[in-house]
Amino acid sequence: MSGxxxxLWVGVIMVVIMTLGWAWQRRRRNAGIVDVLWAGGLGVAAILMAVTGSGAALPRLLLALMGGVWSWRLTAHLWRRVSGESEDGRYRQLRAHWQNSQAKFYLFFQAQALLVLLFALPFMAVACNPVNDVTVWTALGVLIWLASVALESLADRQLATFRADPTQHGRTCRSGLWRYSRHPNYFFEWLHWLSYVALAVGSPIGWLAWSGPLVMYVFLRWISGIPHTEAQALRTRGDDYRAYQQSTSMLFPWFPRSGASRTSS
Known part of the structure; x- marks a missing residue:
């Protein structure tokens, strides 16, 4: 199948999925489902590209396994949060700003469908890679994937444990990986996209794989990730989060600056 x-198939599937998701949020007033569907949609895209791609068997098999497992883990994690909690503060703020306009929410959901298409480009590059041998790049891609998915999962678990402790309500998690980065989950999510760059080495459109880490960094750093998350944190945690901003690296993990707490504070 051509690229x-x-x-086109990914686009059609995602329009349908996001339309159903929009209807779900309309009934339940919880737009967080869009994140669940975005993560799940990328797994669908990875598997579809792997099955219908023109490349060798090895890169396509790795794509299906890596893209599918990464998507399943993230989708399950996000679903647990969306199904078990009230609407995320970021979306409550958006709902208030849009005065609950369902037309605007529908366009928002469909914009996420378009983003799945954009992030499917690295998968397409891997799926048409003709190299069927285990190379240094293959090994590097798998190692990056293993490390990034494991550490993103660890960061998610550490934050979930912290949030589940009622004594920490209104405070900022500074333990584990969150001591070295204000957004370790975002960092390892970004790092994960470099694995497909390595797997696409040898592909005639291998350069497209760079769209994953580049676009993800732009979105996390300036558009939908860190700006909205930190604005919500400042609204709910105030001075405690401002102190955290001053002591802790924003995205790339690094040692805390002078005065950073070693535990939750």
């Missing part, structure tokens, strides 16, 4: 047809 254009692959993207």
């Amino acid at each position: 254009a047809m692959q993207l």
Whole structure:
């Protein structure tokens, strides 16, 4: 199947999925479902690209396994939060700003469908890689994937444990990986996209794989990730989060600056 047809199929599937998701949030007033569907949709895209790609068997198999497992883990994690909690503060703020306009929410959900298409480009690059041998790049891609997915999962668990402790309500997690980065989950999510860059080495469109880490960094750093998350943290945690901002690296893990607490404070 050609790349254009692959993207068309992904686009059609995502429009349907996001329309159903929009209807779900309309009934339950919880737009957080869009994150769940975005993560799950990328797993669908990875598997579809792997099955219909023109490349060798090895990179396509690795793509299906790596893209599918990464998506399943993130989708399950996000679903537990969305199904078990009230609407995330970021979306409550958006709902108030839009005065609960369902037309705007529908366009928002469909914009996420378009983003799945954009992030499917690295998968397409891997799926048409003709190199069927285990190379240094193959090994590097798998190692990056293993490390990033494991550490993102660890960061998510550490934060979930912290949030589940009622004595920590209104305070900022500074333990574990959160001592070295204000957003370790975002960092390892970004790092994960470099694994497909390595797997795409040898592909005639291997350069497209760079769209994953580049676009993800832009979105996390300036558009939908860190700016909205930190604005919500400042609204709910105030001075405690301002102190955390001053002592802790924003994205890339590094040692805390002078005065940073070693535990939750």
